[in-house]
Amino acid sequence: MARPYCVVVALLLLAGVSRLGEGASNPGFVARITREGLEYARQYGKAALEKELSTINLPDLSGSFHAGLIGSVSYEFRSLRIRDFQLRNFNLSLRPEQGIMASLSDNYMSVSGNWMVKKAFITLHGSFDLSADGVSISVSVKLGKDQSGRPTASVTHCSNSVGHFSIDISGSLSWLLNLFHESIENNFKSISEQKICEMVVELTTSHLKPYLRTLPVTLKIDQVAFVDYRLVGAPQVTSQGMDVPFKGKFFGLSRHDRVSFDIPPIRMPQEHDLMIYFAVSEYVFNTASWVYHQAGHMNFTIRNEHIQNLMRFVGNPSAKAWRKPSCLTSKDIPFTTMISCFSSSFLLRLLQRPLDSPVHLHTTSLGAVIPQLPRLYPNMELELEVSPESAPFLTFTPGNVTLVPVINIQAFALLPDSSDRKLLFQLRAGTNISATISVSSNRIWGSLTPGSKLKLELIQSNINFFNVQLMESVLNYYATYLIYPSLNAKLAEGFPLPLPRNTFLNDLQLQIHKNFLLVGANME
CATH class of the missing domain: 3.15.10.10 (Bactericidal permeability-increasing protein; domain 1)
Known part of the structure; x- marks a missing residue:
């Protein structure tokens, strides 16, 4: 038996x-058995x-x-x-x-x-x-x-x-x-x-x-993060089924770290057609973001070799003649629109150069955007350090998942014959990002797509004034082909659902509600 x-x-x-003593706490994760x-x-x-x-x-x-x-x-x-x-x-x-x-x-x-x-x-x-x-x-x-x-x-x-x-x-x-x-x-x-x-x-x-004792209470995601699936309250039993509340919190190696944001309430809709439903609060994803940010795993350093790999991936071996973009043929367009259009077109022309004349993360190459740079720091490689100003948090609204990160970008010149580097300038970048969340038979994962281009603000410069809008075009290209793919590769690993062993889901349905994601499924 x-x-x-x-x-x-x-x-x-x-x-x-x-009744459990922690019942007053909102759950981050709710399982409904119908x-x-x-x-x-x-x-x-x-x-x-x-x-x-x-x-x-x-x-x-x-x-x-x-x-x-x-x-x-x-x-x-x-x-x-x-x-x-x-x-x-x-x-x-x-x-x-x-x-x-x-x-x-x-x-x-x-x-x-x-x-x-x-x-x-x-x-x-x-x-x-x-x-x-x-x-x-x-x-x-x-x-x-x-x-x-x-x-x-x-x-x-x-x-x-x-x-x-x-x-x-x-x-x-x-x-x-x-x-x-x-x-x-x-x-x-x-x-x-x-x-x-x-x-x-x-x-x-x-x-x-x-x-x-084999039911998951704490699951290891990787060397940085774990998920806490402890129970935080008594199940609510109705004539239609039962809702079971779990902690649903990511934590790092130091389990006692406390996040500074609360768990929003989950108001599950009256869905009972499938065998089981999982309501995953935005809190679960945001504690994951907080843990990885605290561990420094959201920081990127873009070096010249990264750019070369990027160019080999997207480079066009046959140089194409640059044509005047259609946005510049219109009359009476705002000056800022013209600058943005020209910057994007200039970048496109720059990146369509033959492979035997590649773009480098170098003071000489970047001189097309910042003319004074190769004069001040001739023939030096550059590094870009990219890090979020704070942990970026997801916001769930009906049908949509978005986040609005604020990113710090620092550019350094690598001094020759030395391990030192010189800070050139610091930028703050803001953007809107759309998140797509998917679910499989036993895991939840996601991917990011830009909802808007990066908007740059110059915070500090040691090389005097330069064209920030032209730099926006350069960094938006890097973000599209380097930063987003790196983030999505990590997000594709996902995190597991709290299922008993040898249990899998099918007939999956996914809905996005205010503050939470609802996954419905049958079991096999």
């Missing part, structure tokens, strides 16, 4: 768990239970009867094995504040084994077949959590009954035992009714509790 219990608990997670999910557990559990019960060895039974002139005779039934167990009625239900109720009623069981009779120094033996009809078992399992936030389980109630026993005994002097089959059958019934619940408690202790 261990596997069906595990399936039930894996789907229901913490039905009827006792009635369809409960029906899936029932169907799977029924098939698994029938298979599992057929492999169980029952404990030996013993007793005695009075055989007239012979007197009292002792008997034993050994090597009892269930040959067949037919589950005619198997139901699972949720009881608010109580737990999971599993009911098996009006079922059939057949058992085979060996018998032995002793009277003084005489021993007789043979085999038997037993059938039991109207077998009913009712079990209530209450789930809670330990101090680490892991679920626990205990049997709070168990009752069972057997409607009718029938036994067929064969072997030497089996006719003698058959004379007293009614007494033996009653003894079987009494002992079986006692042993069934003992077995249920034992299986809960030996199988269910260890399985619950």
